[in-house]
Amino acid sequence: MKVFVIGLGLIGGSMALDLKEQYNDIEIYGIDANENHLEEALQLGLIDEKSSMKELSKADVVIVSIPVNAMLKAIPEILDLVHDDAVVFDVGSTKSQICEVVANHPKRRNFLAAHPISGTEFSGPSAAIHGLYQGKTNIICEVEKTAFKLQERALKMFTDIGMRIRYMDPHSHDKHIAYVSHLSHISSFMLGKTVIDKERNERDIFDMAGSGFASTVRLAKSSPAMWAPIFEQNKDNVLETLSEYINNLQEFKTLIEENKFDEVYNTMENTNRIKEILNGIIVKTT
Amino acid sequence: MKVFVIGLGLIGGSMALDLKEQYNDIEIYGIDANENHLEEALQLGLIDEKSSMKELSKADVVIVSIPVNAMLKAIPEILDLVHDDAVVFDVGSTKSQICEVVANHPKRRNFLAAHPISGTEFSGPSAAIHGLYQGKTNIICEVEKTAFKLQERALKMFTDIGMRIRYMDPHSHDKHIAYVSHLSHISSFMLGKTVIDKERNERDIFDMAGSGFASTVRLAKSSPAMWAPIFEQNKDNVLETLSEYINNLQEFKTLIEENKFDEVYNTMENTNRIKEILNGIIVKTT
Numbered sequence: 001m002k003v004f005v006i007g008l009g010l011i012g013g014s015m016a017l018d019l020k021e022q023y024n025d026i027e028i029y030g031i032d033a034n035e036n037h038l039e040e041a042l043q044l045g046l047i048d049e050k051s052s053m054k055e056l057s058k059a060d061v062v063i064v065s066i067p068v069n070a071m072l073k074a075i076p077e078i079l080d081l082v083h084d085d086a087v088v089f090d091v092g093s094t095k096s097q098i099c100e101v102v103a104n105h106p107k108r109r110n111f112l113a114a115h116p117i118s119g120t121e122f123s124g125p126s127a128a129i130h131g132l133y134q135g136k137t138n139i140i141c142e143v144e145k146t147a148f149k150l151q152e153r154a155l156k157m158f159t160d161i162g163m164r165i166r167y168m169d170p171h172s173h174d175k176h177i178a179y180v181s182h183l184s185h186i187s188s189f190m191l192g193k194t195v196i197d198k199e200r201n202e203r204d205i206f207d208m209a210g211s212g213f214a215s216t217v218r219l220a221k222s223s224p225a226m227w228a229p230i231f232e233q234n235k236d237n238v239l240e241t242l243s244e245y246i247n248n249l250q251e252f253k254t255l256i257e258e259n260k261f262d263e264v265y266n267t268m269e270n271t272n273r274i275k276e277i278l279n280g281i282i283v284k285t286t
Numbered sequence: 287m288k289v290f291v292i293g294l295g296l297i298g299g300s301m302a303l304d305l306k307e308q309y310n311d312i313e314i315y316g317i318d319a320n321e322n323h324l325e326e327a328l329q330l331g332l333i334d335e336k337s338s339m340k341e342l343s344k345a346d347v348v349i350v351s352i353p354v355n356a357m358l359k360a361i362p363e364i365l366d367l368v369h370d371d372a373v374v375f376d377v378g379s380t381k382s383q384i385c386e387v388v389a390n391h392p393k394r395r396n397f398l399a400a401h402p403i404s405g406t407e408f409s410g411p412s413a414a415i416h417g418l419y420q421g422k423t424n425i426i427c428e429v430e431k432t433a434f435k436l437q438e439r440a441l442k443m444f445t446d447i448g449m450r451i452r453y454m455d456p457h458s459h460d461k462h463i464a465y466v467s468h469l470s471h472i473s474s475f476m477l478g479k480t481v482i483d484k485e486r487n488e489r490d491i492f493d494m495a496g497s498g499f500a501s502t503v504r505l506a507k508s509s510p511a512m513w514a515p516i517f518e519q520n521k522d523n524v525l526e527t528l529s530e531y532i533n534n535l536q537e538f539k540t541l542i543e544e545n546k547f548d549e550v551y552n553t554m555e556n557t558n559r560i561k562e563i564l565n566g567i568i569v570k571t572t
Contacts, residue, residue, distance in 0.1 A: 117496040137493050166493050179481045180495040184502040190534045191473050192560040193553065194527065195465045197534075206563055207423055207452050209466040210403040214564050215501045216470040221561045224554035232547045241480065242539045246532060248476040248483075253528045261518045267479065268510035274478040275507045277492060278500050 003061040004051060006031045006074065008041035009226075010119060011091050012065030013128025016046045018161040021130065029055065033066075040125040056081040061153065062088040069229035072101045079107040087150035089114045093177065094233040095141045095170035112154045113141040115173065116163060117181070123223040134162035139177075141170045178237035183245060185219045185227055186238070192220030289347045290337060292317045292360065294327035295512075296405060297377050298351030299414025302332045304447040307416065315341065319352075326411040342367040347439065348374040355515035358387050365393040373436035375400045379463065379512075380519040381427045381456035395433040398440045401425045401459065402449060403467070409509040420448035425463075427456045464523035469531055471505045471513055472524070478506030 003019060005012040008030050016028045030047035032038040041047045056062065059082055064071055071092055078088055079102065089112040092098055102111050118136040120127065138158045143151055155165060168176075195217070231238050255263045289305060291298040294316050302314045316333030318324040327333045342348065345368055350357055357378055364374055365388065375398040378384055388397050404422040406413065424444045429437055441451060454462075481503070517524050541549045 117494060119496065119498065121498075136496070139494065176485070176494050179484055180499045183480065184477065184499045186535070186538060187473050187477050188502050189554050189557050190531060190538055191470065192557040193534050194469065194531045196557060196560060196563075198465055198527075198530065199462070208403060208425065208462050209563075210405065210422070212405065212407075212505050213466045213470045215504050216474050217560055217564065218501050219498050220554075220557050221564070222554075222558075224551045224558070227554060228547050228551040231542055231550060232545075235542060235545075239539060239542060241484075242535065242542075244484065245476060245480045246535050246539065248479050249472070249528065249532050249535070252472060252476055253525060253532065256517055256521060256525060256528075259518075259521075261514050264517060265510045265514040268475050268506075268508075268513060271475050271478040271482060271506050272510065274482060274503055277482075277495075278503065278507070 001026050001060045002029065002058050003027070003063065004029045004031060004056060004059045005047065005063045005065060006078070007064065007066035007070075008032045008037050008046060008125045008128075009065060009123050009223075010127040010129075010132075011116065012063055013041060013044075013046045013125050014118075014130070014132035015063055015065070015091070015116075015161070016041075017128055017130050018133060019157060020045075022157075022160045029059070037125050041128075044125055044128065046125060046128055053077070053081060057083055059083075059086045059088075061157070062086060064088065064090040064092075067226050067229045068092040068094050068098065068233050071098055075102055075111065076105055079105050079110055082107070082110060084110070085150075086110055087112060087146070087154050089154050091116055093181065093230045095139075095173045097233050099142055099170040108145055109147040110150060112143070112146045112151060113170065114154070114158070115139045115141075115177070116158070118163075121218050121221040123226065131162070133158075136163050137166055138163040139166050139168050139173055141168055141173055143167055174234050175237050178234055178241045182230060182234060182238050183241040185222060186231075186242060187245065188217055188219035189222075192217045287312050287346045288315065288344050289313070289349065290315045290317060290342060290345045291333065291349045291351065292364070293350065293352035294318045294323050294332060294411045294414075295351060295409050295509075296413040296415075296418075297402065298349055299327060299330075299332045299411050300404075300416070300418035301349055301351070301377070301402075301447070302327075303414055303416050304419060305443065306331075308443075308446045315345070323411050327414075330411055330414065332411060332414055339363070339367060343369055345369075345372045347443070348372060350374065350376040350378075353512050353515045354378040354380050354384065354519050357384055361388055361397065362391055365391050365396055368393070368396060370396070371436075372396055373398060373432070373440050375440050377402055379467065379516045381425075381459045383519050385428055385456040394431055396436060398429070398432045398437060399427040399456065400440070400444070401427075401463070402444070404449075407504050407507040409512065417448070419444075422449050423452055424449040425452050425454050425459055427454055427459055429453055460520050461523050464520055464527045468516060468520060468524050469527040471508060472517075472528060473531065474503055474505035475508075478503045 028047045029051035030041050116138045314333045315337035316327050402424045
């Protein structure tokens with residue numbers, strides 16, 4: 001099986017690692033706009049060979065793991081180049097625009113829209129790790145638009161590397177993921193910004209910050225090149241979550257201002273049931 | 287050495303565990319307003335004996351680990367009861383009001399104001415763990431107001447259980463800690479609230495939320511009984527940090543609304559340097 005990974009960062013690189021471990025009959029070809037990343041991926045053993053778009057006609061599987069804005073241009077081009085029995089899937093954190101851009105492509109049935117909910121705050125080939133996908137959820141959109149045999153090939157790969165599959169329409173995906181992922185990133189980035197802006201003397205932060213701060217601000221280490229396009233593509237949903245978040249903060253601030261500490265208490269207590277929700281999430285902090 | 291722990295939750299209980307491990311000649315007496323917690327602490331081996339305020343005259347060391355509002359009343363009473371050679375220290379997350387309330391106490395020199403920067407999102411005696419304080423920072427305020435011999439006794443205990451000591455005035459402590467701890471808790475609680483309010487069907491959250499969300503919302507599991515009084519006592523500083531945080535979120539939202547994604551990118555990139563700051567923090571996620 002010839003697998004092409006386009007974009008050798010955390011997501012594509014980790015998938016390459018796990019697939020190589022699972023399958024004996026696999027050759028992994030790497031494509032990356034950044035020649036240094038490509039070389040690094042080869043040195044790290046993420047890929048077997050450096051390759052290019054010209055060679056895509058050889059592919060049985062193409063993994064598109066590049067920022068979501070670049071995907072809109074790249075995926076139709078990739079579909080143009082692959083043979084009729086190849087499956088191309090993306091791993092983007094937005095799904096509506098990606099599904100739209102391929103909707104009328106003659107090779108639509110060669111494409112599978114996927115979002116593996118797995119990542120860390122790190123990026124680039126060196127961030128790739130074994131076992132990243134173990135126990136994680138992969139959300140598949142518009143599965144019925146992919147050729148059955150090709151669905152089957154891709155889904156087997158996902159389950160072989162430990163993922164569980166959930167199906168969802170692209171619109172619902174983008175709406176829900178704004179709440180449970182995109183908003184977290186903004187809240188974390190802005191927390192980091194607020195503290196950095198205020199605390200010029202970083203030594204003070206370093207000394208006084210505990211694990212709680214580290215945990216809350218962890219996502220502020222994430223790659224802007226990955227996240228700015230996500231916020232752009234999911235603009236409407238992101239703005240909605242952000243408005244609600246700001247309103248909640250404003251209301252909480254008003255309660256404090258007005259010395260309504262019983263209500264401050266109640267608001268927090270009602271939110272404590274996040275415990276039960278979180279118990280279901282496999283937490284992998286690195 | 288007779289050590290009294292008043293309030294047998296995560297902080298007091300974990301300190302009792304570590305002190306028992308460090309010293310052979312130690313007896314730990316527990317006091318708690320909640321009889322169930324006291325019994326649980328005895329069963330878990332956090333304390334050697336249940337005790338009461340009447341017995342405080344026997345104490346060499348008193349650890350006050352109760353919510354910060356209760357401390358304002360309790361600490362002066364405790365000081366009234368201890369003998370002249372006892373050291374009483376608190377572990378509260380605010381310092382100004384606590385230092386104020388003892389400022390003119392005849393036994394001021396028996397008191398040491400401390401804030402061990404260490405905790406998890408869990409609470410109660412069962413949350414107590416070994417080694418919680420290893421490598422953590424303990425911030426001491428107004429050290430010069432504590433009798434030298436008593437400072438020495440308390441500080442030795444802190445360093446014996448692995449803490450490093452930093453000195454700070456109570457006003458600066460409360461200002462900085464609002465940024466690196468109190469604000470994180472509010473951002474996390476409000477993130478949890480925003481998602482819970484929106485996502486009635488918790489199964490959807492469970493399936494789509496990844497480790498990023500779990501990490502960002504972790505502090506929303508924290509105890510309201512501990513945190514509401516902290517926000518009350520540090521009201522002015524908390525409101526200031528919260529205003530700045532809301533402003534930053536609002537500005538980021540405006541950039542997205544106005545499609546200024548280059549600036550969205552730059553804002554995130556400038557915040558990425560939180561990486562270097564965080565590298566210094568010992569992260570203990572549980």
